[in-house]
Amino acid sequence: MRDAIRAEILKARSGFWLLAVLAYAVLLPLGVWRFSGVELSDTRLMLGCLAACPVAATFLGGYLVTRDYYYRSIERGVLLHRKSHLYLAKLIAGAVSGLVTGLVGALGWSLVTWLVLRSGFDTGWSTWATLLGCLLACTLAGVFGVAIGWILRDYYFAAGVSFLLPFAIELPLLFLRPSIGRFLPNDVFAGLIQAPLPSLLPVWLSLLIAVAWVGVTSFAGLRLFLRREVL
Numbered sequence: 001m002r003d004a005i006r007a008e009i010l011k012a013r014s015g016f017w018l019l020a021v022l023a024y025a026v027l028l029p030l031g032v033w034r035f036s037g038v039e040l041s042d043t044r045l046m047l048g049c050l051a052a053c054p055v056a057a058t059f060l061g062g063y064l065v066t067r068d069y070y071y072r073s074i075e076r077g078v079l080l081h082r083k084s085h086l087y088l089a090k091l092i093a094g095a096v097s098g099l100v101t102g103l104v105g106a107l108g109w110s111l112v113t114w115l116v117l118r119s120g121f122d123t124g125w126s127t128w129a130t131l132l133g134c135l136l137a138c139t140l141a142g143v144f145g146v147a148i149g150w151i152l153r154d155y156y157f158a159a160g161v162s163f164l165l166p167f168a169i170e171l172p173l174l175f176l177r178p179s180i181g182r183f184l185p186n187d188v189f190a191g192l193i194q195a196p197l198p199s200l201l202p203v204w205l206s207l208l209i210a211v212a213w214v215g216v217t218s219f220a221g222l223r224l225f226l227r228r229e230v231l
Contacts, residue, residue: 024056025105053105054141061145098142150221
């Protein structure tokens with residue numbers, strides 16, 4: 001089991017592709033800031049753009065699985081390790097990758113925020129709570145992404161779910177049907193970050209629902225992986 005975890009974490013951090021993927025942790029908040037059409041004039045509003053950071057963590061988690069299917073290296077992993085061990089190792093690698101994504105996003109976007117606001121940058125508890133929420137949300141999003149990867153297996157489908165679902169469906173539903181939208185995965189992650197969006201759930205309830213989403217998708221992914229053929 002330890003060998004499987006070590007191998008998956010090594011694979012997760014190897015290659016120049018990781019730098020490109022981690023760049024999304026800052027580029028996505030930057031895109032939200034630039035194209036939101038809202039004047040962001042204080043620390044809370046600026047750091048609220050970190051709500052896009054878990055999207056990058058979800059994509060990275062899914063990529064850890066779908067690239068093995070894409071390059072047909074999943075067979076080797078199954079031959080070297082038991083299916084259940086490989087599955088759990090991928091989840092752990094997804095959590096670690098998500099945490100790293102959250103760190104890159106929190107530090108990088110904090111620097112951008114400081115450069116924009118300078119003396120107006122707030123270092124109070126609300127800022128730290130948002131940054132810690134970003135780390136937690138991205139860690140869970142990394143595991144969620146791995147589970148999505150196991151369920152879908154296809155790189156393009158998983159990437160579409162990671163990037164299109166949050167912005168094309170979940171965010172509009174949060175504004176149009178908040179009674180539904182605020183319970184969806186990425187809106188729950190935004191609740192952990194305390195993003196200044198309407199109708200988000202409290203942090204404690206967001207955490208419970210986020211864990212539920214991760215648990216349900218992880219269980220579904222495990223059942224599918226154990227039942228079907230490797231490829």
